Amino acid sequence: xxxxxxxxxxxxxxxxxxxxxxxxxxxxxxxxxxxxxxxxxxxxxxxxxxxxxxxxxxxxxxxxxxxxxxxxxxxxxxxxxxxxxxxxxxx
Numbered sequence: 001x002x003x004x005x006x007x008x009x010x011x012x013x014x015x016x017x018x019x020x021x022x023x024x025x026x027x028x029x030x031x032x033x034x035x036x037x038x039x040x041x042x043x044x045x046x047x048x049x050x051x052x053x054x055x056x057x058x059x060x061x062x063x064x065x066x067x068x069x070x071x072x073x074x075x076x077x078x079x080x081x082x083x084x085x086x087x088x089x090x091x
């Protein structure tokens with residue numbers, strides 16, 4: 001089962017410039033693990049030492065924020081689109 005992952009510009013250097021990559025996964029957590037296996041150091045950019053998502057990282061599945069779903073345990077199906085969106089603060 002393949003999921004399309006939209007990579008934010010600051011992380012595209014880790015994916016060789018690719019803005020979209022496909023990974024096999026049935027949960028958001030598996031997406032993160034598979035991104036790490038393909039692109040060494042990717043997980044560290046998204047997760048804290050304990051494995052929880054960093055506060056400033058937002059992940060959307062088909063335009064729905066995973067914080068309002070099941071978080072990293074959110075189930076995925078073939079063809080879903082996952083977007084990684086770094087939070088932007090302003091003043």
